[in-house]
Amino acid sequence: MRISELAERSGSSIATVKFYIREGMLPRGEVTSATSAEYGDDHLARLRLISALTDVRGLPLGRVKEILALIDEPDLDPVAVLGRAIGALPPYVNGDRDEYPRAQAVIEALGLTYDPAFSAVPQLEDAIRALEHAGLDTTPGTLRRYADAMRAVALEEVGPLSEMSLPRAISYSVLGTALYEPLMLALRRLAHQHLLSEGTAHRPRRS
Amino acid sequence: MRISELAERSGSSIATVKFYIREGMLPRGEVTSATSAEYGDDHLARLRLISALTDVRGLPLGRVKEILALIDEPDLDPVAVLGRAIGALPPYVNGDRDEYPRAQAVIEALGLTYDPAFSAVPQLEDAIRALEHAGLDTTPGTLRRYADAMRAVALEEVGPLSEMSLPRAISYSVLGTALYEPLMLALRRLAHQHLLSEGTAHRPRRS
Numbered sequence: 279m280r281i282s283e284l285a286e287r288s289g290s291s292i293a294t295v296k297f298y299i300r301e302g303m304l305p306r307g308e309v310t311s312a313t314s315a316e317y318g319d320d321h322l323a324r325l326r327l328i329s330a331l332t333d334v335r336g337l338p339l340g341r342v343k344e345i346l347a348l349i350d351e352p353d354l355d356p357v358a359v360l361g362r363a364i365g366a367l368p369p370y371v372n373g374d375r376d377e378y379p380r381a382q383a384v385i386e387a388l389g390l391t392y393d394p395a396f397s398a399v400p401q402l403e404d405a406i407r408a409l410e411h412a413g414l415d416t417t418p419g420t421l422r423r424y425a426d427a428m429r430a431v432a433l434e435e436v437g438p439l440s441e442m443s444l445p446r447a448i449s450y451s452v453l454g455t456a457l458y459e460p461l462m463l464a465l466r467r468l469a470h471q472h473l474l475s476e477g478t479a480h481r482p483r484r485s
Numbered sequence: 486m487r488i489s490e491l492a493e494r495s496g497s498s499i500a501t502v503k504f505y506i507r508e509g510m511l512p513r514g515e516v517t518s519a520t521s522a523e524y525g526d527d528h529l530a531r532l533r534l535i536s537a538l539t540d541v542r543g544l545p546l547g548r549v550k551e552i553l554a555l556i557d558e559p560d561l562d563p564v565a566v567l568g569r570a571i572g573a574l575p576p577y578v579n580g581d582r583d584e585y586p587r588a589q590a591v592i593e594a595l596g597l598t599y600d601p602a603f604s605a606v607p608q609l610e611d612a613i614r615a616l617e618h619a620g621l622d623t624t625p626g627t628l629r630r631y632a633d634a635m636r637a638v639a640l641e642e643v644g645p646l647s648e649m650s651l652p653r654a655i656s657y658s659v660l661g662t663a664l665y666e667p668l669m670l671a672l673r674r675l676a677h678q679h680l681l682s683e684g685t686a687h688r689p690r691r692s
Contacts, residue, residue: 330619391679408667414665421668424638427635428672428676432677436687439689440689455673459673462634468606474564475600
């Protein structure tokens with residue numbers, strides 16, 4: 279396809295496509311004449327990945343480039359490379375601490391894998407600390423309820439990975455993490471609203 | 486307690502506490518002498534709510550004030566007032582559209598309550614559109630899987646509401662939505678990592 283079709287199908291402007299090419303984020307098309315080049319489905323898929331990360335999730339360009347570099351040269355252990363790619367997604371919390379005592383205790387109690395290099399560990403630490411500070415319930419039974427729900431969701435999500443090459447798996451994991459998160463959160467809020475709307479059982483007392 | 490103890494227990498500085506009082510977000514303490522005032526547990530709870538919203542979730546001050554105004558004068562239907570309070574939380578998406586066709590179809594298919602005034606509806610619309618655009622799975626079975634997991638989580642969460650006054654319920658709902666969201670997302674990412682770490686069944690092929 280020509281650059282105009284590529285732009286249209288990806289939802290980006292031609293100027294934006296050219297910008298990504300200049301930045302080295304998108305490979306040049308195959309030159310077919312002095313004034314035109316041909317682009318393929320790989321270009322389109324990559325452009326959609328870039329667009330989802332920048333336009334939808336608002337990632338800084340540097341973070342998107344980190345992810346693209348991992349896709350282009352995934353010369354690490356698959357678990358490590360996927361962990362690093364997911365670490366380029368928000369939320370960005372300070373991950374340079376020596377210890378994450380709350381996260382470590384919870385992860386071990388849940389029988390999950392504790393690896394302090396994985397960005398979700400400091401994220402969990404901060405989330406638990408914020409809950410404690412606000413006086414909300416962080417007892418093991420409550421945390422396990424959330425963990426069980428997330429494990430059930432995650433189990434379905436990782437299923438397709440074993441059929442994928444590592445570069446494809448990175449793109450799938452990053453997109454899936456970035457784009458199903460807002461879906462889940464919206465569905466949780468809608469479930470609350472529905473439970474309150476469908477009857478008076480859960481409604482607070484009128485003050 | 487004195488303002489110094491209030492500040493210490495809330496994790497805010499005295500200057501910050503005084504700022505919230507000047508802004509009308511926190512009631513003045515009971516004056517006990519020309520130079521001191523006494524603060525109670527209500528002040529502490531409110532300060533922790535403000536701090537969770539501003540410091541942890543990064544809400545603009547105007548949004549926090551909206552929530553506080555609803556707590557102080559919840560003169561609406563409980564479902565409507567809770568919906569408005571939750572609507573002051575991020576993500577902030579354009580909610581002024583006439584129609585949300587993707588969200589409406591999904592909400593109705595799931596048997597949930599469709600109310601386009603509720604902020605999670607435009608959030609769901611945008612989330613589904615982003616998934617479609619990136620070429621990810623938005624088939625009814627997949628969306629139902631996420632919705633079922635979120636409904637199970639939500640059912641436990643709304644349980645305590647029926648024992649609460651409306652102002653207390655607003656604070657509980659806002660804090661619970663704002664602070665369990667990061668927890669869930671971290672736990673989902675940790676579940677992915679654990680499933681990949683514990684065996685090779687889900688691992689992508691080495692490219």
